[in-house]
Amino acid sequence: MIQPVSTRRRGITRRVALCLTVLNEAASIGELLTSLAAQTRPPDEIVVTDGGSDDGTFDILDHWRAGGHPLTVLRQPGANISAGRNAAIRASTAPIVAVTDAGVRLDPDWLEQLVAPFDDADPPDVSAGFFAADSRSAFELALGATTLPHATDIRPDRFLPSSRSVAFTRDAWARVGGYPEWLDYCEDLVFDLALREHGFRTAWAPDAVVRFRPRPTPRAFYVQYYRYARGDGKADLWRTRHAIRYATYLGAPLMLALARRRSWLLAPLMVAGIGYVRRPYARMRPALAALSPRERTAAMAWVPAIRVIGDVAKMVGYPVGVMWRRRHGAARRIVARDA
Helix, strand or coil: CCEECCCCCCCCCCCEEEEEEECCCCCCHHHHHHHHHCCCCCCCEEEEEECCCCCCHHHHHHHHHHCCCCEEEEECCCCCHHHHHHHHHHHCCCCEEEECCCCEEECCCHHHHHHHHHHCCCCCCEEEEEEEECCCCHHHHHHHHHHCCCHHHCCCCCCCCCCCCEEEEHHHHHHCCCCCCCCCCCHHHHHHHHHHHCCCCEEEEEEEEEEECCCCCHHHHHHHHHHHHHHHHHHCCCHHHHHHHHHHHHHHHHHHHHHCCCHHHHHHHHHHHHHHHHHHHHHHHHHHCCCCHHHHHHHHHHHHHHHHHHHHHHHHHHHHHHHHHHHHCCCCCCCCCCC
16 A cells, blocks of 8 residues: 655654666766756665766766765676666665656755655555656657556556656665566666565655756657557566557557547547546646747647557567567566556
């Protein structure tokens, strides 16, 4: 059961390690490090695994370490995200582990809010933070509104935290075997499901916010969602959701064809179409006022296109992952598929 977390500031007495993995993040790592240095509750140790960067990322991290920050940098060329995270966690010593990703900007009180539940009289095993889009164009605004929830959308008892913003005890991480190194995408969802399956308790910390930039182009977004869906297929996740998507895209043309003869079918189709885009438009509404008329028009026009691009990417990627699972005989320990 997920417990609500008070937003008041607390002094966290238990040691905390911040662990993450990076690969060719020279363009964005500076923003992360700057926001990390500004934390109201700094981590006691920081361990970063570099998966083989060749763009100067390692040098930036090493320079930051030389400035007196409690940073350890591991070099593991070829390590995927799971292997990099596990290596960083193994190299740390603190009993509480916080995890984030490269390419994000941390709110100043992110770590303070994230680890506050562990100071409670009956502390949880996991603290689920939140994430928000740091959009810099009309397309990115539409993408963030379409693909990311607001905190008010979250049902805490069903929320599976992103590893952009999560903390857990070292014992919980060890008992589920760490992040699944056989999986290249959706690894944090499988890790979350393993924690849930083992009965570990999670606290919901909505004020522990990281901000990240959505993919800047439709192509980059397509590749991202293709990989996510391929990971779903590899991990045998969300069978029902994917089946519904295929059925919808197969059924919609048939409904349109029938509507030519039975015009009353247009009404449910229109209702379905409005429902398809209603929530993204509601999420982006507060930000539209700051845009020019041209940018507002572009952002609103991108929403249905983004829906279709994402769905196509998922429908292409998912069977690729399923075929991979069948070839490799990957066995998951997770029983929940559409939790």
